[in-house]
Amino acid sequence: GAVVSQHPSWVICKSGTSVKIECRSLDFQATTMFWYRQFPKQSLMLMATSNEGSKATYEQGVEKDKFLINHASLTLSTLTVTSAHPEDSSFYICSAPDRNTGELFFGEGSRLTVL
């Protein structure tokens, strides 16, 4: 079945550095990729929606200059956390919908820790 592969699964970085998270759709084309964030003991929250070949749409309160999203191909979407700070430490996860059924396929998630 459809799979979304996400990596890295965890990353530790120093404050001020940038971190890139990749999500690849395997066996299907993902024209849309959703990016979520989950803080400890909280619900998942949608951060942004990336669309292949066009600019991402960001949810209210999410800084587009800080969370750069690129969806350059039908199988790859990336999220770059620029100039990361400790408050950006979180669990980031992507998902892509099946164009026909609307079912969502999730990546494995990336746990970011900023020191």
Place this chain on the structure above:
Amino acid sequence: KNEVEQSPQNLTAQEGEFITINCSYSVGISALHWLQQHPGGGIVSLFMLSSGKKKHGRLIATINIQEKHSSLHITASHPRDSAVYICAARGWGSQGNLIFGKGTKLSVKP
């Protein structure tokens, strides 16, 4: 604004027990998702429902649109079912703009 409430928040069961997790939402939706999140964080989509009932193996999901309520049932529970189960309601806009419940942490003891 749609609110999604799940109950119970935590659930401990003995292996073999029948388990029910409930989800209520406050406004009309286009679909409701049941998701399973493992301790490492990875999420698996179990069901997407817009009406009626779906069954997959030992898992059954039902939805009552009029009452704005959905349930997830696990028959003959097993320790490997231990995870956080999340319901998420989708409105009429973007497929990914889901309102997530806080999750139900299920622990099945052998």
